[in-house]
Amino acid sequence: GNSVTQMEGPVTLSEEAFLTINCTYTATGYPSLFWYVQYPGEGLQLLLKATKADDKGSNKGFEATYRKETTSFHLEKGSVQVSDSAVYFCALSEGPGSNYKLTFGKGTLLTVNP
Amino acid sequence: DAGVIQSPRHEVTEMGQEVTLRCKPISGHDYLFWYRQTMMRGLELLIYFNNNVPIDDSGMPEDRFSAKMPNASFSTLKIQPSEPRDSAVYFCASSSDTTIYFGEGSWLTVV
Numbered sequence: 531g532n533s534v535t536q537m538e539g540p541v542t543l544s545e546e547a548f549l550t551i552n553c554t555y556t557a558t559g560y561p562s563l564f565w566y567v568q569y570p571g572e573g574l575q576l577l578l579k580a581t582k583a584d585d586k587g588s589n590k591g592f593e594a595t596y597r598k599e600t601t602s603f604h605l606e607k608g609s610v611q612v613s614d615s616a617v618y619f620c621a622l623s624e625g626p627g628s629n630y631k632l633t634f635g636k637g638t639l640l641t642v643n644p
Numbered sequence: 645d646a647g648v649i650q651s652p653r654h655e656v657t658e659m660g661q662e663v664t665l666r667c668k669p670i671s672g673h674d675y676l677f678w679y680r681q682t683m684m685r686g687l688e689l690l691i692y693f694n695n696n697v698p699i700d701d702s703g704m705p706e707d708r709f710s711a712k713m714p715n716a717s718f719s720t721l722k723i724q725p726s727e728p729r730d731s732a733v734y735f736c737a738s739s740s741d742t743t744i745y746f747g748e749g750s751w752l753t754v755v
Binding site for chain 1: 677686687689692700735742743744745746747748749
């Protein structure tokens with residue numbers, strides 16, 4: 531079956547540091563890949579997505595590139611802010627014919643200190 | 645669009661009581677999902693609907709849980725009777741393509 535593996539947290543960084551959160555996946559077909567963010571006490575928000583190999587998703591300074599050869603979708607940001615403190619979830623969607631169910635990683639807690 | 649709307653946002657109830665969680669999906673979306681989030685198990689898909697029809701309920705933990713979608717703009721998740729181990733955040737989500745949009749969640753505590 532499909533699965534998503536994220537680097538375990540928590541991750542603690544100082545403001546303006548570089549961020550990488552690793553994500554690898556296992557899928558039988560050609561999934562779409564997502565990063566969702568959950569701020570404290572809130573629901574999940576879509577951060578970025580990529581639907582095919584070599585696509586780069588980007589939003590709010592965050593980027594992730596769909597790497598089929600390494601089955602990875604690592605999240606990066608060049609300079610984090612305190613307001614980026616949240617839990618980040620990597621996810622895949624099985625796509626057409628599989629009803630778009632999302633499979634999530636376990637989440638990575640990011641804390642950014644001033 | 646207002647996004648996926650869930651109610652109640654917070655509920656505290658006593659063990660044995662019936663709990664009903666409500667969801668209004670984004671207009672035009674034909675898929676609706678119910679997820680549960682706990683510290684121990686992370687995010688779990690409970691059930692999802694396509695065009696108001698339940699497609700996969702294999703994630704529903706047991707017979708105490710039931711979900712309905714009487715029309716395209718409304719769904720309920722019911723727990724009867726509730727137990728303390730049902731305490732979690734329940735998310736409703738909807739989609740029309742590969743992107744799924746989540747509501748803000750219903751935070752349930754069963755004491």
